[in-house]
Amino acid sequence: MKSSISGSISVSDPWELASVIGDAPLNVIVETWNRERAMLRLVTPFQFEGDIILTAVASVRHLGRDFAEKSVSVPANISFQSGDLVPVVTGIGTLSFA
Numbered sequence: 800m801k802s803s804i805s806g807s808i809s810v811s812d813p814w815e816l817a818s819v820i821g822d823a824p825l826n827v828i829v830e831t832w833n834r835e836r837a838m839l840r841l842v843t844p845f846q847f848e849g850d851i852i853l854t855a856v857a858s859v860r861h862l863g864r865d866f867a868e869k870s871v872s873v874p875a876n877i878s879f880q881s882g883d884l885v886p887v888v889t890g891i892g893t894l895s896f897a
Contacts (some may be wrong), residue, residue, distance in 0.1 A: 802847040804829050805897035807875055808839065808857065816879070827855070829896065834865035837875075837894060847888055850881040857894045866894065888890055 807824035810817050826842040839855040846852070859865055862872040872893040878886045 810892040812888040850887045852879045
């Protein structure tokens, strides 16, 4: 497991979430990661349906891909969490390492 590098996430689904955060990628600090999962801290938190989203967990979406491929955008399921680490919404998108 590695720690603390910059990255970004883009969300394409659900449209309710994408409409709140817009088209631009969200900048994140990748706190820790392994081949299948990454713990993310949003540089700029946002509000979604009354909750402040501070963190996210990205999981590799496709078999045969992993987060060791830091030079590419990796398709991911992304679970966005509130300050008390409760999952608020899950989206589909990509994680890119800077």
